[in-house]
Structure formats: structure tokens, C-alpha cells
Amino acid sequence: MTAIVLYCRPGFENECAAEIQEKAGWNDVFGYIKLKKNQGLVEFHLYDAEQGDTLLQKLPLKRLIFARQWFLTLGEVIDLPDYQRVEAISEALGSEFRYEELRVESLDTNDGKALSKFIRKLSVPLRQALRKSEVLAPKQSDEYVQGAAVLHALFFSGQQVQLGYSYASNTSPHPMGIPRLKFPSAAPSRSTLKLDEAFLHFIPKAEREERLTSGLNATDLGSAPGGWTYQLVRRGMMVKAVDNGPMADSLMETGQVKHYQQDGFKFRPSKKNNYWLVCDMIENPIKVAKLMASWVIDGDCKEAMFNLKLLPGKGRYQQVEKGLKLIKDMLSEHDIWYEMYAKHLYYDREEVTVHVRALGKR
Ligand SMILES: C[S@@+](CC[C@H](N)C(=O)[O-])C[C@H]1O[C@@H](n2cnc3c(N)ncnc32)[C@H](O)[C@@H]1O
Numbered sequence: 001m002t003a004i005v006l007y008c009r010p011g012f013e014n015e016c017a018a019e020i021q022e023k024a025g026w027n028d029v030f031g032y033i034k035l036k037k038n039q040g041l042v043e044f045h046l047y048d049a050e051q052g053d054t055l056l057q058k059l060p061l062k063r064l065i066f067a068r069q070w071f072l073t074l075g076e077v078i079d080l081p082d083y084q085r086v087e088a089i090s091e092a093l094g095s096e097f098r099y100e101e102l103r104v105e106s107l108d109t110n111d112g113k114a115l116s117k118f119i120r121k122l123s124v125p126l127r128q129a130l131r132k133s134e135v136l137a138p139k140q141s142d143e144y145v146q147g148a149a150v151l152h153a154l155f156f157s158g159q160q161v162q163l164g165y166s167y168a169s170n171t172s173p174h175p176m177g178i179p180r181l182k183f184p185s186a187a188p189s190r191s192t193l194k195l196d197e198a199f200l201h202f203i204p205k206a207e208r209e210e211r212l213t214s215g216l217n218a219t220d221l222g223s224a225p226g227g228w229t230y231q232l233v234r235r236g237m238m239v240k241a242v243d244n245g246p247m248a249d250s251l252m253e254t255g256q257v258k259h260y261q262q263d264g265f266k267f268r269p270s271k272k273n274n275y276w277l278v279c280d281m282i283e284n285p286i287k288v289a290k291l292m293a294s295w296v297i298d299g300d301c302k303e304a305m306f307n308l309k310l311l312p313g314k315g316r317y318q319q320v321e322k323g324l325k326l327i328k329d330m331l332s333e334h335d336i337w338y339e340m341y342a343k344h345l346y347y348d349r350e351e352v353t354v355h356v357r358a359l360g361k362r
Contacts, residue, residue, distance in 0.1 A: 001076055002049035003031070004056070005154065005164060006067040007176050009344060010040040010109055015317040016066040020044045023064065029055045040108040042067075061170050065320055065342045065352060068177025071152040071164035080159050085122065086129045089153065092163060093135055099151035100137045100168055102127055103175045106155050118158055126153070178346045184230070188248035191280060192227035193347040198305050199231065201343060202355040211303065213237075217274045219301070221264035221291075222281030226251045232276065233257060240274075242267045265291060268300055277301035282309050289323035289354075293330035296338065296358050303358070307351040308342075320352050327356060335362040 004024075008016035013035040021033065024044065029051045034043040046052050052072045061070060080088050104123045106112035130136035136151065148168040155161050174180075179200060181193050203211055214236020220229045224245030232239045233256045241247050242260045251257050260267055264281050277295050279288060285308035292304045308323045310316045324342060331338050337359040344352050 001043075001045060001073055002052050003034070003043040003045040003073050004052055005071055005073060005152075005162065006042045006044065006064070007069045007105075007108065008040055008042060008066045009068070009346075009348075010038045010107075012066050012316070012344060013037060013039070013042050015344075016042045016064075017044070018317045019064060019066050023059055024055055027055055027058050038109070040112075056167055056170065061166075061172065062341055062343070066317065066344045068344075068346065069166075069172040069174075071150075071154075071166040071171075074163040074165060077156070077160050077162045080161060082159075085158075086125050089126060089161065089163070090129050090133060090135070093130070093151075095133060095135060097149070097165075098135060098137060099130075099165065100145075100148040101150045102130060102136055103150060103152050104155070105152060105176045108176060108178065111157075115155055115157070119155060122155075181347070184234075186250060187227050187230040188225040188251065189227035192230050194280070194307070194345065194353065195228040195231040195278060195305065197345045197347050198353045198355065201345060201353075202305070202341060216276060217269070218276035218278065219267075219269060219274055221267065221277070221279040222283075223247065223259075226257075228278050228280055229257055232278070237276065240267075240269060268295075268298075272299050274300055275302050277304040277306070279304070279306035285309055285311070285319055285323045286326060289326045290330070292354070292356060293327045296331060296356055297334045297336060301358075304356045305353065307348070307353055309351045312350070316350075324354070327354075331356075336360075337362055 006016055006020055017033040017035055031044050031046040034045060056072050078092050104119050106115040106119055131138060149165045150168050150171050152164045153161050179197055181196055183190060183193060199212055212235050216237045218232045218237045219240045221242050223229050223241035224243035224247055226248040229239050229241050229251055233251060233254055239257045240260060241257050242262055242264050244261050247259045288306060288308060292306050295301045296304060308320060310319055320342060338356055340356045342352050342354040
């Protein structure tokens with residue numbers, strides 16, 4: 001089979017499938033979908049196998065909202081023997097291609113998680129064997145050569161593996177697209193991981209010093225008890241925290257936070273020196289999208305990071321698209337240059353994180 005395999009949050013397979021079909025179609029690549037519900041996996045089978053590689057290069061993974069990671073299959077699922085699995089995988093790979101990196105993966109399900117010990121144990125000899133046969137490059141480096149490929153080995157069980165590849169320049173840096181973040185014990189809520197992941201995902205490492213740095217002003221709408229504010233404070237920013245609910249004392253004691261017990265839809269900073277707007281209000285996604293765009297248009301923030309909370313029921317992909325279109329239309333109407341990306345991040349649940357950055361006026 002030749003398919004693009006996409007990982008997503010279990011339960012979001014339909015959204016992930018609808019999106020890859022639509023966005024592949026924009027690139028004149030067509031195929032059909034195979035998925036199993038709640039497995040966090042979607043297969044996009046290509047009508048023309050040759051087009052798989054083209055799509056992997058042409059469609060930026062960061063343009064896909066619901067896919068955490070992807071790869072193009074190399075052949076069928078392999079049935080492995082009980083012993084000498086490494087040899088069986090090496091043999092299936094042959095020696096024609098060379099990969100920069102190996103990702104040994106499993107599904108984001110209970111069965112997948114149960115395989116983690118097996119995967120850890122197998123990864124070492126597999127990596128060694130592939131390096132020895134020069135299928136895998138000698139050592140990983142931070143910078144890849146143009147066209148460098150990542151080898152994926154997706155284990156469904158100890159007996160079955162699907163091999164595939166993605167391009168290092170267009171792949172997630174994390175196995176299965178899942179970053180493992182440590183919950184900071186000083187943060188007042190687990191939501192903190194969402195903004196931490198969002199900053200890591202959307203802001204390139206080389207630019208964090210400038211765009212996520214001390215001295216910047218930030219506003220947090222729907223801030224209580226302060227998990228998101230914590231991420232801004234820990235990066236040295238001064239934060240206006242807007243919520244009728246109480247903020248954690250530990251944050252107030254830093255002297256970096258001013259709490260406004262006001263409606264997030266009405267609040268605006270008094271001066272035009274606010275850099276970040278973050279928003280985690282549980283509100284209608286269209287209302288939130290409109291609010292975010294209006295802050296950018298009015299020059300009340302340069303960058304916005306926010307969640308669009310998805311309403312229960314069908315059409316979650318359409319809900320996100322509608323919110324994004326509204327923002328695009330509003331910013332375009334006001335001649336604003338911008339970049340905007342959205343992702344269903346690992347720590348997101350029934351919500352999608354969006355990042356908008358104003359780049360100036362046309
Ligand atoms: C998911 S919680 C935010 C959690 C917070 N980001 C954290 O990390 O601790 C949503 C918050 O939005 C607030 N909220 C909802 N609607 C609001 C509004 N119109 N104005 C201000 N806050 C609002 C709620 O009071 C609630 O505290």
C-alpha cells in the first residue's frame with residue numbers, strides 16, 4: 001500500500017481525515033481514507049502512489065491542524081517473528097535509502113502506551129543495526145542537509161510494524177508528534193502545559209529570545225487561576241490578567257501581575273504597548289475569533305495565542321475553519337499583513353490553539 005499515515009488525537013480521526021483530503025486536493029493529490037475510530041490514526045491512500053512523496057514535500061505539516069505527525073508508508077505492514085525482529089526490519093528496509101534519524105513509535109492509545117517498554121528495548125539494537133548497515137546516518141545533528149529523511153517504525157504490537165518516512169524539514173521533531181512536557185509544580189493549573197506547548201510549537205527556537213522575553217507586556221483573557229499567566233511570568237513578562245475568578249497568590253506576589261476583574265470581551269489595555277494577547281476563555285469560538293482579530297486590527301497586540309473551544313457535535317473541522325476564515329477576512333479588510341497557524345496540540349482537548357502574528361500594514 002502507499003498511504004500517508006497521520007497521527008492525531010484519538011477521537012479526532014474524522015477531522016484529520018477531512019482535512020488531509022481537502023488540503024491534498026488543493027495540491028491535486030487524491031486518495032481515499034481508511035481509519036479506525038479512537039486509534040488516533042488516519043491512512044490517506046493515494047490513487048497515484050507517485051504523488052505521496054510530492055505531497056510530503058509540498059504540503060507543510062504546520063498547515064495541517066489535526067495531524068500531529070505524518071509519514072509516507074514504505075510497503076505493507078510487516079509481520080515480525082518472535083525473535084530476530086531487528087534483522088527482519090533491516091531486511092525489509094534494504095539498503096537503497098539512507099535516513100538521518102529513526103523514530104520508533106506506537107499509537108496514542110492504551111494498547112500503544114503498553115508497548116512503550118518494548119519500544120525502548122528494541123530501539124537501541126535497531127538503531128545500532130541500521131547505523132552499521134549505513135541505512136541510518138552515524139549521528140544526529142541539529143541541522144539537516146536538504147532532503148534529509150526521517151525513518152518511522154510504527155509498532156501496532158510486538159508482531160506488527162509499519163515502516164515509512166517523512167522529510168526532516170517537514171516533520172514534527174517529536175516521536176508521534178507528542179512533546180513530553182513536565183508540569184511545573186509552581187503553576188496553579190494543568191492548563192499551563194497548553195500555553196507552554198503552544199510557545200514551543202509556534203515560536204521558532206531562534207526567535208524565542210526576542211518574542212518571548214522579559215520586559216514584554218502581555219494580557220491574559222480568562223486567566224484564572226493563572227496557568228497561562230504563569231508561563232508569561234516565568235518568561236519575565238508583565239501581565240494584565242483578566243478574569244472575574246481569583247488568581248493564585250503565588251503569581252500576584254511576583255509583582256508582575258495586575259488582576260482585572262472584568263469581562264474579557266470588554267477589557268482593553270489603556271496604552272498601545274501590549275505585545276502578547278493570550279486567551280483561554282471558554283466561550284463561543286466565533287466570538288473569540290472576532291475578538292482576537294479586533295485586538296490585532298486595533299494595534300492592542302502584536303501576537304495572539306488563543307484557544308478556539310470546539311462546540312460538541314459534528315463539524316469540528318468546519319468550526320475551526322469558520323473561525324480562521326473570519327480572522328483572515330477581518331485582517332485582510334484592514335490591510336494587515338499577518339501569519340496565522342492553528343494546531344490541535346497534544347495538551348489540547350476539545351479545542352484548537354491558534355497563533356496570529358501581525359507583520360505590518362499593506
Ligand atoms: C479554562 S479557564 C482558564 C484557565 C487558565 N488559562 C489557566 O491556565 O489557569 C477559563 C476561564 O475563562 C474565564 N472566562 C470565561 N468567560 C469570560 C469572560 N467573558 N471574561 C473574563 N473571563 C472569562 C472563566 O472565569 C475561567 O476562569
